[in-house]
Amino acid sequence: MIGRAFGLSCEGCHMFSIVLATATRFLLPLLLLLSVYLLVRGHNEPGGGFVGGLVAASAFSLYMIAFDVEKTRRLLRAEPRALVGAGLLVALGSAGVSPVLGKPFMTGVWLERTLPVVGKVGTPFLFDVGVYLVVVGVCLMILLTVAEE
Amino acid sequence: MIVAVVVGFVLGLLAPLVVRVARNGTGWITGLVPIGLFAYFASFLNRIQAGETLFFPYPWLSPLGIGLSFRLDGLSLLFALLITGIGTFVCLYSAGYLAGHPDLGKFYGALFAFMASMLGLVLSDNLVALFVFWELTSVTSYLLIGFDSEREAARRAALQALLVTGAGGLALLAAFVLMQQAAGSFEIAILVERSPDLRTSPLYAAIIFLVLTGAATKSAQFPFHFWLPNAMEAPTPVSTYLHAATMVKGGVYLLARLSPVLGGTDLWRDWLIPLGTVTMLTGAWLSLVQVDLKRILAHTTVGALGACVLLIGMGTQGSLQACMVFLLAHGLYKGSLFLVAGIVDHETGTRNAADLGRLGRAMPLTCIGALLAALSSAGVYPFLGFLGKELLYESTLVGFTPVLLAPCAVAAGIAFAGMGAVVGVRPFFSAQGRFSGQPHDPSPGMWVGPVLLGMVGLLFGLFHGPLHSALITPAVRSCILQAGDIPTPSWHGLDVKLALSALSLLMGGALYWKWSALRGRLCRWRNVGRYGPAAGYDHALCLLEAFARRQTRFFQSGRLNVYLIIVICTAVALLACALVRDNISFSDLVLQRWADVKTYEAVIAAILLTATVVTVRAQSMLVAVVALGVVGYCVAVVYLLFSAPDVAMTQFAIETLSVILLMVVLLRLPRLRTFSTSRQRLRDALVAVSAGLITTLLVLVVTTQARNPKLADFYARNSLVLAKGRNVVNVILVDFRGFDTLGEITVLAVAAIGVYSLVKLGSHRDRIPEGPPFGGEARGDDVSP
Numbered sequence: 041m042i043g044r045a046f047g048l049s050c051e052g053c054h055m056f057s058i059v060l061a062t063a064t065r066f067l068l069p070l071l072l073l074l075s076v077y078l079l080v081r082g083h084n085e086p087g088g089g090f091v092g093g094l095v096a097a098s099a100f101s102l103y104m105i106a107f108d109v110e111k112t113r114r115l116l117r118a119e120p121r122a123l124v125g126a127g128l129l130v131a132l133g134s135a136g137v138s139p140v141l142g143k144p145f146m147t148g149v150w151l152e153r154t155l156p157v158v159g160k161v162g163t164p165f166l167f168d169v170g171v172y173l174v175v176v177g178v179c180l181m182i183l184l185t186v187a188e189e
Numbered sequence: 190m191i192v193a194v195v196v197g198f199v200l201g202l203l204a205p206l207v208v209r210v211a212r213n214g215t216g217w218i219t220g221l222v223p224i225g226l227f228a229y230f231a232s233f234l235n236r237i238q239a240g241e242t243l244f245f246p247y248p249w250l251s252p253l254g255i256g257l258s259f260r261l262d263g264l265s266l267l268f269a270l271l272i273t274g275i276g277t278f279v280c281l282y283s284a285g286y287l288a289g290h291p292d293l294g295k296f297y298g299a300l301f302a303f304m305a306s307m308l309g310l311v312l313s314d315n316l317v318a319l320f321v322f323w324e325l326t327s328v329t330s331y332l333l334i335g336f337d338s339e340r341e342a343a344r345r346a347a348l349q350a351l352l353v354t355g356a357g358g359l360a361l362l363a364a365f366v367l368m369q370q371a372a373g374s375f376e377i378a379i380l381v382e383r384s385p386d387l388r389t390s391p392l393y394a395a396i397i398f399l400v401l402t403g404a405a406t407k408s409a410q411f412p413f414h415f416w417l418p419n420a421m422e423a424p425t426p427v428s429t430y431l432h433a434a435t436m437v438k439g440g441v442y443l444l445a446r447l448s449p450v451l452g453g454t455d456l457w458r459d460w461l462i463p464l465g466t467v468t469m470l471t472g473a474w475l476s477l478v479q480v481d482l483k484r485i486l487a488h489t490t491v492g493a494l495g496a497c498v499l500l501i502g503m504g505t506q507g508s509l510q511a512c513m514v515f516l517l518a519h520g521l522y523k524g525s526l527f528l529v530a531g532i533v534d535h536e537t538g539t540r541n542a543a544d545l546g547r548l549g550r551a552m553p554l555t556c557i558g559a560l561l562a563a564l565s566s567a568g569v570y571p572f573l574g575f576l577g578k579e580l581l582y583e584s585t586l587v588g589f590t591p592v593l594l595a596p597c598a599v600a601a602g603i604a605f606a607g608m609g610a611v612v613g614v615r616p617f618f619s620a621q622g623r624f625s626g627q628p629h630d631p632s633p634g635m636w637v638g639p640v641l642l643g644m645v646g647l648l649f650g651l652f653h654g655p656l657h658s659a660l661i662t663p664a665v666r667s668c669i670l671q672a673g674d675i676p677t678p679s680w681h682g683l684d685v686k687l688a689l690s691a692l693s694l695l696m697g698g699a700l701y702w703k704w705s706a707l708r709g710r711l712c713r714w715r716n717v718g719r720y721g722p723a724a725g726y727d728h729a730l731c732l733l734e735a736f737a738r739r740q741t742r743f744f745q746s747g748r749l750n751v752y753l754i755i756v757i758c759t760a761v762a763l764l765a766c767a768l769v770r771d772n773i774s775f776s777d778l779v780l781q782r783w784a785d786v787k788t789y790e791a792v793i794a795a796i797l798l799t800a801t802v803v804t805v806r807a808q809s810m811l812v813a814v815v816a817l818g819v820v821g822y823c824v825a826v827v828y829l830l831f832s833a834p835d836v837a838m839t840q841f842a843i844e845t846l847s848v849i850l851l852m853v854v855l856l857r858l859p860r861l862r863t864f865s866t867s868r869q870r871l872r873d874a875l876v877a878v879s880a881g882l883i884t885t886l887l888v889l890v891v892t893t894q895a896r897n898p899k900l901a902d903f904y905a906r907n908s909l910v911l912a913k914g915r916n917v918v919n920v921i922l923v924d925f926r927g928f929d930t931l932g933e934i935t936v937l938a939v940a941a942i943g944v945y946s947l948v949k950l951g952s953h954r955d956r957i958p959e960g961p962p963f964g965g966e967a968r969g970d971d972v973s974p
Contacts, residue, residue: 078838083920084914085916086834086835086918087916088916088918088922088923089923091838091842094839094842094843097846098845098846101849125938128938132931135927146928148924164912164923167923167931168919170934171922171930174934174937174938175934175937177941179846181945182944182945183849183853185949186854189951
């Protein structure tokens with residue numbers, strides 16, 4: 041039974057669960073919102089880029105179960121590989137801000153003013169965004185590749 | 190000064206561009222770099238002659254006492270001039286020798302990098318910087334020897350040179366660390382002042398042994414001499430530069446540089462003098478049985494290096510003076526002879542000395558260069574070689590055990606004279622020649638080197654007074670602690686050393702005339718070198734390979750359960766060692782607070798244990814995966830209860846994802862057909878139980894021991910102040926220890942790439958992966974879904 045639900049590539053036996061599909065349509069945006077929420081509040085409350093990324097990845101994997109790999113890739117638009125690369129670049133870039141200002145590598149640099157919703161913005165937050173992207177990318181890269189085979 | 194050292198590395202990168210743009214003028218343009226550096230170093234001649242020692246410190250890793258401190262004194266200057274001077278001719282020569290070679294740019298790149306490393310080596314005053322440059326010369330020489338990388342022999346020779354000199358380099362590093370331990374500094378200038386401490390240190394013998402190993406590998410001393418003749422696989426300009434003039438003298442330089450620090454003791458003499466003597470005789474003897482021009486030269490070089498080590502070992506003012514003169518003379522004539530050998534090879538297509546002859550009329554300019562060099566090599570008056578040989582004989586006569594050393598030196602002198610003539614005279618004047626083609630003088634860039642180097646050897650011999658005061662005396666002074674007045678060698682009339690000189694010249698002449706006749710008898714010995722230390726090298730390499738193969742087969746078995754067992758057992762063993770080392774008394778670990786256990790905690794524990802048992806006992810993979818998920822969720826709940834919400838959240842998310850992933854994988858696996866035998870299960874159970882046991886113990890120990898609250902306090906207090914965040918866990922992750930996180934996400938990315946490529950690669954071969962994917966030794970057949 042469960043096997044059927046995961047039977048993404050086996051021909052002729054793909055069971056489309058209308059309940060799961062409908063629920064996923066509503067759950068996916070909520071989960072993604074939750075993941076971003078976790079990421080943003082991570083600096084002060086429980087959360088952070090790592091767990092945020094995992095939640096986002098599970099949101100997409102839910103979508104993959106309800107529909108299929110092909111649709112998930114279309115929904116995702118970006119290649120998971122590209123997400124990993126982008127995440128690493130963002131993290132490295134955030135670490136590279138401080139040497140430009142003459143401080144040691146990876147020193148946190150913060151904006152003077154706070155932004156309305158996000159709050160304080162600084163390179164550690166940017167770094168966390170990088171972690172978020174890497175985690176989403178890595179999880180989906182593994183999951184989608186294995187599911188496709 | 191640092192610019193002078195680094196410029197070679199920078200220009201090395203630009204070399205391919207220069208070669209492409211300059212085309213036919215390559216040699217003359219690239220030659221500008223070494224000649225410019227030569228002029229720069231020559232501008233210091235006056236100040237060095239006046240007895241100054243110039244220091245150029247550049248901070249590098251100051252807290253560790255490591256700096257790029259350069260020193261220019263007599264010894265460094267002599268070597269720097271030799272490196273840049275001969276480098277100029279090598280640059281000119283290579284353009285002609287390798288004309289049209291597609292990798293000429295790469296060649297010049299490596300050549301410049303080598304020159305820069307060599308300059309760094311002879312100018313460094315800091316032992317660590319010296320070591321770095323020392324290793325750089327090994328690496329660049331690897332590239333240069335193996336330049337003709339299509340040929341297996343070249344690759345083999347390059348690897349041999351790299352392994353031998355690299356191993357010596359490691360010994361040297363150990364020696365430098367010991368010296369720092371014994372005297373408290375890496376700076377040679379300070380070590381010279383503290384040399385009494387070093388000499389009385391209990392580490393002294395070990396230091397000497399290690400320094401000597403390093404120097405002996407680099408300077409091809411017995412028993413490491415075999416790599417040098419093999420390195421003749423290199424293009425001839427490389428042999429000229431590395432194996433005659435500069436790199437192989439690196440070891441001699443090091444011994445001379447360290448002789449005021451370590452030298453002058455009985456131990457020093459007892460090691461160096463026999464080492465030098467044996468090498469000198471080995472090189473001289475092996476040179477007689479060669480017919481290849483370059484191999485003859487390589488073996489006489491080994492002999493000459495032995496003579497230098499012998500002279501440094503004696504350590505007297507006179508012997509060091511002899512060493513410097515001999516070294517300079519050797520660099521000039523040997524460089525020239527190598528270039529000539531290259532030209533002959535280039536024009537006739539053969540390097541077999543027995544086949545060459547009658548070239549004198551065809552290539553007169555080359556012939557002049559060769560003759561000048563051969564005369565200097567033979568030690569004919571008034572060449573510099575004569576002076577070098579005179580001083581060598583004098584040192585052996587007045588020094589230690591002259592009865593033994595003087596005949597050895599004369600024997601070597603005979604070989605140098607005879608074999609120098611075989612290379613420098615025979616190809617041009619011998620009556621018969623068997624080669625193809627119409628040889629003629631090469632382009633000016635190629636013949637200018639041997640001719641000028643030969644002339645310099647003659648001029649220095651004629652006017653050795655100024656040479657002494659400008660170069661030799663300052664060089665000797667920097668090798669001796671209390672230098673007295675160093676006299677310029679002068680004509681003593683007829684004495685023993687002159688007689689010895691005449692004797693070696695006569696015998697050398699006889700060797701030359703009788704060489705063709707002798708060769709037949711000597712040829713039987715040609716392969717004698719193969720049974721020496723070279724065979725040992727081959728054996729050691731074979732053993733190493735066999736060991737590596739066996740080790741890889743053991744650790745990389747390709748079976749997942751073996752990998753897991755190795756990883757888990759290693760972790761358990763290490764943790765057990767730590768627990769035993771810290772002498773934990775297990776009586777403290779008794780759970781005293783049973784009463785504190787809340788009901789809901791007990792319930793969670795019960796669920797967790799049940800799920801674990803279900804996981805292990807499950808007959809289907811599906812049940813096992815679900816049960817494993819339950820275990821993970823229970824652990825997450827425990828985190829939540831013990832106020833670690835961040836960890837709990839992460840654990841929940843991870844569990845969810847891994848259950849999904851396992852499901853996706855499971856669908857693609859064959860059904861289990863054979864299960865593990867009961868013995869395998871017992872083994873697995875033991876491994877699992879020991880891992881669980883050690884983890885439990887560890888947690889108990891950690892929680893019962895008094896913790897150092899400083900760290901937690903620091904983070905708690907500074908999280909908001911320094912990092913503007915109230916969630917300490919996250920602040921540690923992204924700020925305080927952000928560098929770790931950066932590393933971790935990189936590892937994560939690499940792991941994902943690994944999975945991706947494994948799956949993609951596997952799909953090309955077979956849809957169903959072979960062998961047991963996880964768990965026992967299950968063998969499955971195709972299962973259609």
